[in-house]
Amino acid sequence: MAAKSHEEEHHNKAFGWAARDQSGVLSPFQFSRRVTGEKDVAFKVLFCGVCHSDLHMAKNEWGISTYPLVPGHEIVGQVTEVGSRVEKFKVGDKVGVGGLAGSCHSCDSCSNNLENYCPEMILTYSAKYHDGTTTYGGYSDIMVADEHFIVLIPENLPLDAAAPLLCAGITVYSPLRSYGLDKPGMHVGVVGLGGLGHVAVKFAKAMGVRVTVISTSPSKKQEALDHLGADSFLVSRDQDGMQAAVGTMDGIIDTVSATHPISPLIGLLKTRGKLVLVGAPAEPLELPVFPLLMGGKIVGGSGGGGMKETQEMIDFAARNNITADIEVISMDYVNTAMERLLKGDVRYRFVIDIGDTLKI
Numbered sequence: 316m317a318a319k320s321h322e323e324e325h326h327n328k329a330f331g332w333a334a335r336d337q338s339g340v341l342s343p344f345q346f347s348r349r350v351t352g353e354k355d356v357a358f359k360v361l362f363c364g365v366c367h368s369d370l371h372m373a374k375n376e377w378g379i380s381t382y383p384l385v386p387g388h389e390i391v392g393q394v395t396e397v398g399s400r401v402e403k404f405k406v407g408d409k410v411g412v413g414g415l416a417g418s419c420h421s422c423d424s425c426s427n428n429l430e431n432y433c434p435e436m437i438l439t440y441s442a443k444y445h446d447g448t449t450t451y452g453g454y455s456d457i458m459v460a461d462e463h464f465i466v467l468i469p470e471n472l473p474l475d476a477a478a479p480l481l482c483a484g485i486t487v488y489s490p491l492r493s494y495g496l497d498k499p500g501m502h503v504g505v506v507g508l509g510g511l512g513h514v515a516v517k518f519a520k521a522m523g524v525r526v527t528v529i530s531t532s533p534s535k536k537q538e539a540l541d542h543l544g545a546d547s548f549l550v551s552r553d554q555d556g557m558q559a560a561v562g563t564m565d566g567i568i569d570t571v572s573a574t575h576p577i578s579p580l581i582g583l584l585k586t587r588g589k590l591v592l593v594g595a596p597a598e599p600l601e602l603p604v605f606p607l608l609m610g611g612k613i614v615g616g617s618g619g620g621g622m623k624e625t626q627e628m629i630d631f632a633a634r635n636n637i638t639a640d641i642e643v644i645s646m647d648y649v650n651t652a653m654e655r656l657l658k659g660d661v662r663y664r665f666v667i668d669i670g671d672t673l674k675i
Contacts, residue, residue: 331455333383339373353398363453364389364479365665387453413481431619469633476638487515489620496566499523504567511570521635645672
């Protein structure tokens, strides 16, 4: 029997923008979504953030992409239908979906609300769902997801500026909490002031932490201090400044996804300090062991967050009025936005206005 087309795979017609090959160029794409199952929530997509991983995936830079590929895992919208056994959501609710569409629900990670580390986790796009069909992301008009992988967006959070929290937000909130870098009065460094870094500063400050931004760009100093509320700013190439800060930080959240030296960062840590990597450089980093031994220091990683923690993060953001700094774009601008993202030309996150600009 011939394989079903993308439009016939499921019952509900859907429309979005997809990459067809490694050029990463996105264009209109008609496909289908599954019928709302008994534990599923269907919603109209209103906004979707543009994450750096969307660019990597569209171009298959990590070697795991399947085409056609509809990116987007910072998805917010309004519920249009709920399955018969859905307990947490109702029609009309404002909701969001991040990077996860499924997991096994039975491994140690899932049992501990760490679905993001499940060996069988299913990504929101370019993955195979439980029924064997391909998952498609939020650059599209409608979404259907298991209620377990949906978060409720509190009323006081603007949907457009809340969208990036579903990836960028949880990516930095989780390590601050899980590595214990959330205690008032602690001193935490944030390396890189991009999509991840700028929300890391906001979350850390709301937790009562003293924050130093560490950047290669002296031009970002005023932005870091005056706009984002950081307490101090270090230029990583300024040897005198870096030397003066040696041994002063309880922890560092490193958001940089380019290859960079981490030895100077380890030097900034106090005894028993923690350097947590959340960026994903393509090439291995050089790890000097001696400084770790001499200071009892830790280098760790963190990838996203589980669903319980993601809801916690969104609720924390709502209580503290934390949103991403965004540039709202139309759907047909997305390829230009990707080019700008590649050059770092965005402050700090593109968000696509799906509801008003996605046209068949």
